[in-house]
Amino acid sequence: MRFLRNSLQKKPQSLQKTLGIGLTLGVTLLWMLALLSTVYVSHNKLNELFDSALAETAQRIMPLAVVEITNREIPGQSQQIMSFEAHDEQLVYIVRDESGTILLQSHNADPTVFNKTLHKGFSSSVTYRFYGAWAVQNTLHIEVAEPLTQRRDAIIEMAATLLWPLVLLIPLCFMGSWAFVRYSLRHVLTYRDQIESRGSGDLSAVTVEGLPAEINTIAESVNDLLDRLRRALESERSFTANSAHELRTPIATALAQIQRLQHGVSAGTVKDKMVKIEATLRGLSGLSEKLMQLAKAEGGGLLSTERHDLASLLRLVVDDMQRSFPASMIKLILPQDGAFMSVIDPDAFAILVRNLLDNAIKHGASNQPIEISFSSKGVLSIVNAAPVIPAETLVQLRRRFVRSNISVQGLGLGLAIADAIVTGAGAAMTFNSPATGRADGFEVSVDFFKISKK
Ligand SMILES: Nc1ncnc2c1ncn2[C@@H]1O[C@H](COP(=O)(O)OP(=O)(O)OP(=O)(O)O)[C@@H](O)[C@H]1O
Ligand SMILES: [Mg+2]
Known part of the structure; x- marks a missing residue:
């Protein structure tokens, strides 16, 4: 066996x-x-x-x-x-x-x-x-x-004279057939390179001219398969996005109504129940928002045709979130020499940063500042104080619905969304706990260097 x-x-x-x-x-x-x-x-x-x-x-x-x-x-x-x-x-x-x-x-x-x-x-x-x-x-x-x-x-003597050329013939034949096979397989190698160089989110058909007849049939079947897979994934994504979108309005209406009702009710058990319903509705609203983000993250369109400066985008998102916090809570360090241009879609980048920052605020120690830095080489790093997360849990965090801190509300989708954006765009994300150079805390780094030159 x-x-x-x-x-x-x-x-x-x-x-x-x-x-x-x-x-x-x-x-x-x-x-x-x-x-x-x-x-x-x-x-x-x-x-x-x-x-x-x-x-x-x-x-x-x-x-x-x-x-x-x-x-x-x-x-x-x-x-x-x-x-x-x-x-x-x-x-x-x-x-x-x-x-x-x-x-x-x-x-x-x-x-x-x-x-x-x-x-x-x-x-x-x-x-x-x-x-x-x-x-x-x-x-x-x-x-x-x-x-x-x-x-x-x-x-x-005659046999020896005829044997001698073999010494030359063997390496020549080996190198010759090696080179000839390589030449004949050049289109197959291009095909392999094209498949290898694709991002995980790219399911478009692979087209290579001049493939041998034997491989061409396989290539056509692979393209058929990719097409079916893309349609299946698209329908799954659009179902998620549509359902989340459809849920948004009724949830918002129900939330508004329950808030209005609360005004007419004095403190007591009915009021308590109403507060609970409001909290549940808020949770549902959060879920529909995260599902929409996940559908976007897993869909295509994570790269734009133009390049954008990630440093100034980061400043915008952080400023937006900072409004509801004391200024000393979020420390932002941007590169001295200004811009870092990248082809990542600005909306996807904003969703990514918001989720990571939301985690740092939600799971980090509330009395210690969050350090956000962006290096000139395109590495975004967010560090916050938090209890150390064991290594075996750390590797699981990017999976959907996996959480390690259940003392605060959440769904376990934030890092799954971040991971989908990062891998779909071709960047790389790593977690460290304890954070680099510290005894505790959580550090998440996203390296955008690979997608700066596309
Ligand atoms: N900045 C952080 N500091 C400490 N722990 C973190 C941090 N970010 C993530 N974690 C841990 O990783 C888990 C997964 O994070 P994730 O963002 O996927 O889910 P969540 O924040 O719990 O829920 P959601 O983001 O869906 O509202 C969290 O439950 C938390 O335990
Ligand atoms: Mg989160």
Whole structure:
């Protein structure tokens, strides 16, 4: 079972590498086959050639030997032909009479290597190839011997000469097929890069020209799937946004009515119940507002076509919220050199900052200031005093309806909205608790650097 899982989780193999290795192995194998058949054919041809040379030599020497032997004063005497000058003799021969007595032999001939019986035609021993022939009515027999090492050396040399190119061929073939496959897959690689470089919120069709037919079908199916997914998500979002929008007016009307009714009622149980209903209605109004924000955050349109200065936008949102707080409660530090331009949609940015600031006000210690800073590199950081949040809770906070401080009212949607905006726009958000350089507190940082140059 584990083996099955392991094999299923195996790292995907690169097509380029597989084809490169496969083709190289194939070419090497073919080369080896060609080499073996060449060696085989050449071996046979060489043997034929060597054999005919051997027979030719015997035929040439024989008449000379006959003259030499018949002209002797003492017939039957053995004689060794002296060499004119020292040389490496490859072919050796002996001439014998029908009883096997040696009458003549070449200067280097060793009679022990020759056949004991007198053969006609070709024969072989382990180390020599022989050719025997009769003359003078079968009374004289010549046998020429040639060492087999000559033939073997020729074949080995030829095989080695054919093997050498493989040393070059293997790396060349591997690199060649690697480059060729890469060239053939260039559109597929562009397709991969296009998919990889997309933000998580981008569900538009991927269009790449020149895809191979096999991949084109997959690309079309992926586009179909993206289209269906986009429509499903859009209908979900528009349902959320519409329902929240539709709820807004009746909730506001009910809230106004309950407030008006409260004026005519003196303190008592009825008044208490009315206060509770008002609180519930306010909660509902907050929920519809947050649902609308979530629908916007998860929809498209988080990036605008123009670039805006985030520093001045931040100042506007903070000023707006600061009105209901003592001035000393919110400290805002903006970059010295002014603007930081980014393509994030200004409304989405305002929703993001409002939710983060709302959290700092709601969950932070009320007697300690909130520090908001925006660096020239585009990092927004909001720090407030608060009890330390354990790391395992911290990683869950960006999920919907997850809360860790239930002593104040809330839905657990603020950070989910912030996260949807940040990821949809292509920025990055991190939480720290305790805050950097402090023993307690909560710090949220959003890095807009990546979306400053788009
Ligand atoms: N600035 C902060 N200081 C301390 N705790 C925080 C801070 N911001 C978020 N948290 C913790 O993270 C939890 C999730 O925050 P989130 O904004 O998603 O929900 P909420 O503020 O409780 O409700 P909502 O924002 O929907 O009204 C909070 O309940 C709180 O425990
Ligand atoms: Mg919140």
